Amino acid sequence: MKLNSEQVKRTMMQMEAEVLPEDHPAIARLNSVFGDHTYFVDRSGLKVLEPADTRDIEGQTGEVVSLADWSDASLTSLRPHEPEPTGVIVVLEPSKH
Numbered sequence: 001m002k003l004n005s006e007q008v009k010r011t012m013m014q015m016e017a018e019v020l021p022e023d024h025p026a027i028a029r030l031n032s033v034f035g036d037h038t039y040f041v042d043r044s045g046l047k048v049l050e051p052a053d054t055r056d057i058e059g060q061t062g063e064v065v066s067l068a069d070w071s072d073a074s075l076t077s078l079r080p081h082e083p084e085p086t087g088v089i090v091v092l093e094p095s096k097h
Contacts, residue, residue: 001049001062003038007092011049014090015064017042033080034067045069046078049090058095064088 003011008019017040020027030039030046037048049062064086068078 001038001051002036003049003062003092008038010092011038011040011062011090015040015042015088017047034083040064043070043075046080047086049092050083050085052089054089057089057091059091060093062090062092064090 011017012019020030020039020041027039031037034048040047040049045066046068047064047066050065052061052063054061066081066084066086068080071077071079
């Protein structure tokens, strides 16, 4: 899912990751492979958020999904794999009430 700037800010407060900027050279390739998303990288690899249906959390949420793992110790090369839900839920927009 593509996040707006406020959603990115909220996500960054809830998970230790860096967002890949829209002008990053890898974004066009990532979009062609995985679709139009806001991409994050962390110590374990490449992540995106997918809409989450959570009944116990009010507001809009997203689940962190892993798309690729680092293939080297210097964190410079990614090895893609099938999307794997991580079970981590991020609150993107709290409930309005």
